[in-house]
Amino acid sequence: MKILNKERLLETFSDLVSIYSPSLSERLVCDYLSSKLSELGFILHEDLVGEKIGGNSGNLYGFLPGDESLEPLLFCAHMDTVEPARGKKAIFHDDGSITSNGETILGCDALSGVTAIIEAIKTMKEENIHHRPIEILFCVAEEIYGLGSKFFDYSIIKSKESYTLDLSGNVGSAAYKAPSLLTFDIIIKGKSAHSNFKCKESVNAIIVAAKALAQIKTGKINENSTCNIGLIQGGRAPNIVPDLCAVKGELRSYSHNETFKLLNEVIDIFSRITEEHGAKMEVTHELRIEAYETPLNHSVVKRFQNVCEKLDIPCKLCSTLGGSDNNNIEQHGINGLVLAAAMNGCHSCEECTSVSELENITKIVIELMKGEI
Ligand SMILES: [Zn+2]
Numbered sequence: 063m064k065i066l067n068k069e070r071l072l073e074t075f076s077d078l079v080s081i082y083s084p085s086l087s088e089r090l091v092c093d094y095l096s097s098k099l100s101e102l103g104f105i106l107h108e109d110l111v112g113e114k115i116g117g118n119s120g121n122l123y124g125f126l127p128g129d130e131s132l133e134p135l136l137f138c139a140h141m142d143t144v145e146p147a148r149g150k151k152a153i154f155h156d157d158g159s160i161t162s163n164g165e166t167i168l169g170c171d172a173l174s175g176v177t178a179i180i181e182a183i184k185t186m187k188e189e190n191i192h193h194r195p196i197e198i199l200f201c202v203a204e205e206i207y208g209l210g211s212k213f214f215d216y217s218i219i220k221s222k223e224s225y226t227l228d229l230s231g232n233v234g235s236a237a238y239k240a241p242s243l244l245t246f247d248i249i250i251k252g253k254s255a256h257s258n259f260k261c262k263e264s265v266n267a268i269i270v271a272a273k274a275l276a277q278i279k280t281g282k283i284n285e286n287s288t289c290n291i292g293l294i295q296g297g298r299a300p301n302i303v304p305d306l307c308a309v310k311g312e313l314r315s316y317s318h319n320e321t322f323k324l325l326n327e328v329i330d331i332f333s334r335i336t337e338e339h340g341a342k343m344e345v346t347h348e349l350r351i352e353a354y355e356t357p358l359n360h361s362v363v364k365r366f367q368n369v370c371e372k373l374d375i376p377c378k379l380c381s382t383l384g385g386s387d388n389n390n391i392e393q394h395g396i397n398g399l400v401l402a403a404a405m406n407g408c409h410s411c412e413e414c415t416s417v418s419e420l421e422n423i424t425k426i427v428i429e430l431m432k433g434e435i
Pocket residue numbers: 140171172204228
């Protein structure tokens with residue numbers, strides 16, 4: 063393969079990073095990508111998911127016809143970033159590393175992935191490289207529990223296999239399984255009183271919550287699952303017995319059913335303790351993403367392994383406790399992997415990538431698209 067146009071690769075990355083695109087405000091990056099993809103011959107469709115979820119852009123889908131004797135493949139990455147992102151800019155260092163100025167995130171999650179997909183296609187077009195039919199899905203609102211890809215209409219997808227470019231770590235790593243994730247809200251309702259008068263009749267909601275929380279297992283609770291209590295709120299003043307205490311948490315498990323079993327355990331503990339103290343409680347929960355596991359002997363895995371071998375990039379298959387658009391894609395009969403895509407230190411101002419990582423992930427995408435393997 064001809065050596066990549068490194069200068070242009072870095073320019074595309076720099077252009078994308080310089081666009082402010084936090085979740086639900088992906089309009090400008092979507093417009094940028096629409097014009098690039100239509101120049102490259104893609105048939106495009108932007109859906110109406112933005113309106114549904116309160117954003118200013120839909121998911122961007124593109125189809126590029128190719129050799130019909132080869133299976134089509136879907137490539138996915140997300141257009142949104144976390145904050146702080148306003149004014150973000152790629153700074154290129156002499157050692158090949160690329161960082162932000164330290165005041166914002168860089169946005170390589172997942173704009174490195176978007177860059178690799180765009181540059182792979184540009185390179186193939188320039189070099190007249192024979193390729194399979196290619197589908198692209200650039201999603202909105204991935205950082206809000208994959209909200210964009212959750213509501214995408216998968217009936218238009220032709221591919222049975224996909225690669226989502228949205229994993230941190232060494233390029234060559236790929237995740238084949240990810241957990242279900244649910245969040246829960248528990249509100250303890252006690253009985254308020256002045257802290258000194260009528261205190262016998264009061265029920266301190268914060269104390270009830272604390273006693274229940276002391277019995278909840280958190281962190282990694284078994285091989286498959288984690289639990290976190292992330293927020294607690296309640297009380298009005300030091301001299302008032304609080305009548306309300308809200309607790310928010312999340313559960314993740316590679317076993318979808320176990321996620322709900324663990325939720326019931328949490329609810330049982332809270333029910334028992336609230337009852338013992340004469341308090342009441344309300345519980346709500348929301349399933350955010352659903353678990354998947356792509357079999358390791360699947361062709362989508364084999365193809366990736368073969369490509370890494372051809373390019374002499376060490377390949378490592380792993381599980382991840384993080385969700386991605388692939389959790390939603392897999393619910394529609396499409397098997398996939400989440401590829402490490404030149405992103406490190408994600409969701410922090412230390413986020414960084416490097417020239418060689420961007421080159422390697424682009425080379426991988428080209429080989430996957432070519433269809434020789
Ligand atoms: Zn991401």
